[in-house]
Amino acid sequence: MMFHNHHDRSTHRARGKSLGIPELIAIALGGMVGGGIFTVLGISVSLVGAYTPLVIVIGGLIAALAAYAYIQLGVYYKDEGATYAFFKRTFPGSPFAASLIGWWIIFGYISTLALYAYTFASYAISGFAFADSVWTRKLVAGGIILVFTIINVLSVRGMGKLEDLMVYTKLVILAIISFVLINHSQTSLPALLADEGPVNPMTLLIVASITFVAYEGFQLVINAVNEMDTPERNIPRAIYAAIALAILIYVVIALGAILAIPFDEIVQNKEYALASGANNVLGHWGTDLVILGALLATSSAISGTVFGASRQMAVVAHDGYFPAFLAQRHNRIPVPAIVTMAALAFLLILAGNLQVILEFGSVTFLLVSLLMAVANFRIRHRTRSSLTLTLLSIAGLLTGTVLILYYEYTRQPEQLVFILTLYALLSIGAWSYARRQRRLAKDAPQKTGP
Template sequence: MIFHKRPSRSSHRSRGKTLGVPELVAIALGGMVGGGIFTILGISVAMVGVFTPVVILVGGLIASLAAYSYIKLGVYYKDEGATYSFFKRTFPGSPFAASLIGWWIIFGYISTLALYAYTFSSYAISRFAFSDSEMVRKLVAGAVIAVFTLINVWSVKGMGKIEDLMVYTKLVILAIISFVLINNSQTTLSVLLEQQGEVSMISVLIVASLTFVAYEGFQLVINAVNEMDEPERNIPRAIYSAIFIAILIYFVISLGAILAIPFDEIIANEEYALAAGTNNVLGHWGTDLVVLGAMLATSSAISGTVFGASRQMAVIAADGFFPAALATRKNRIPVYAILSMAALAFALILAGSLQMILEFASVTFLLVSLLMAYANFRIRAQTQSSLLVTVIAFLGLLVGTVLIFSYEYRNQPEQLVFIVTLYAILSVGSWFFSRKQHRRHSS
């Protein structure tokens, strides 16, 4: 096995570093605490009821297992291409495999971008008479993508400061919502446990796998490696801190929700479970608070995803696996990659079937995280990784991937067909560019 030369540390301590740990944590939380908590609650309660907070913890454990390999590879390679670059540099003799994982991860981010924008729009217009208009919802979603596209094109530092403000403000609001829900509990855990039907461990693991997308986003920290100081220290600090905060937020909110909101209301209003529940408990101001929290959460998720994923897209394009124009940068900002991601996300929104897009995102990030665990296993000596932790991470992600595919096959075969079809299209695109790049090098 031939490994690419590890870049020197001095290359990452150059001029103009603008993102510190608070900004990096904000980017990760912006990607994680987005539409996730506002969409997974209803699904979890419908499937496992009172064990929803347990699902949140298990999902956080799966995310932590995935993060271990990302952190080790990120510190070793210090490459803003992250997922794609790690795989390409660990397996330099497989250009098609590198191209394929690049296409997978970018379109995974595009699907989450579409989900966040759609969720933002759903909450933003929920108090208006036209809230049921699908076209208005999609146009508002496109508008919010456009706003944060312009912000990301404008300035790295400006994006970082705005991201700080949005993320930490939404954390305060979500903390208030959690406190209010728990303080207005309508029942107790013991009563809910008595009423709960039988729930198997397999069901808990399946739901944790289905909701894995709620923790997607910590990888975005690595995409900012060229804008940070001391990546050896700041990458692990930012990622582990962000995952811990996300687990805490999700756990407390889910606990407060099942104690304060009747299960039938949560299930009947899956997309607006928190808003509907707080309206009954606290009245309109509670609903307004949840709507504000949802809009801030999804806004920061859009901004953080556009920031990190566009840089990864530019790296892939520079290697010839996307159109060359996407690699162009102006003042270190990949303008055309940002614009392309925004346009593709809006196209997905217009196409509809966002539930299937959500499933695609969950499957994609589980698969990609599994491949990262395998890559880290292959070079564990270079990354100084624990063999035991690396193997546990690989097996945990493998189980999650198998469970989500088996669930889709048994319960939602039409979504599985959509996912497989989309993977086939991405595979053809990645194959075309890998062959084109191979012919260029051969001539």
């Protein structure tokens, strides 16, 4: 997730020269093609096998429904606070609504940070004898979070050039790997589907909902609203184009994986499926290339998530819904927020496993996107939104949320307990801060203004 480099660089550009469509698409793709595909691939294949590419397309369509509400609200409000700001401004009379979405979205980002770091660690140690040691993986994940925390605290501008390089290099590497794998395919898609037999459409929808987190990141374009010309034209173009490109990239990677790598191997090594498969097909250079691609993808995603989400955390704290110290900035860098996010992501890595972190992330982004769709429905006349598309996005996101929870309930009730406990704690925290804000507002009636 990489909008920060442009964000900083644009301040040095001449007026009128701002972010164009290619940069905005890169912002969204930098956010989406992060650890998501590497993480989602193994889990999808273990659940639906040869239907993985189809599931990825359905996940992308759900993401496009979610994007509709974000785009309509983004063009209407033109507020770089994105998710949190839209909800707060659409429901101005409810401090609890603002607080709740603030807490949920920030912890959603913390879970994706944990997910990317966990995936980074899995690939980083995949070539060593201790590749399957869970604690080594967790410590390496903590280490990479620490590295990007230090980088984000020390310098923003220095990351800019490196970030662009990481995003474009990872896309090239992913393309090369996918085409080479497809070239070395051991079978064909029709043969795989014939072996697979019929699949329950409900299962396809459930897995599509679980993979939703791989598309999380398109809303970062909205954070750059102050750096672009004609947001009403550029926001929709950039976001829809980026989602279409992400679907294409993911489908090609998934095809390469399922055609060239035996399923049991993808499932067995689901944390680093592509690397183990490439080794058999392409030898050690193939593995090294995959590992490099995965490390670049997860690194750029970790860096951008730390950057973007820490700033959103500081805004929520500034509004009084998080502890006040999180709003502090040193040279415009929200150091306490960055450090707190990193620490919480590491705690989540210590407490959960890859699957539970992935599912918490997907549930959170489905829920938050559903709330965005509801907010858009509420002011649909002002955002000039199509009633059909607005209702369709609410229905699609609600279905995804219900299905993922149903899956947890039937398959992994203990994971569901973990996820629901986390939500209960977040909601209590959000409620207590909203209550405090309400009390402060009552005690200060003489203060008027925004």
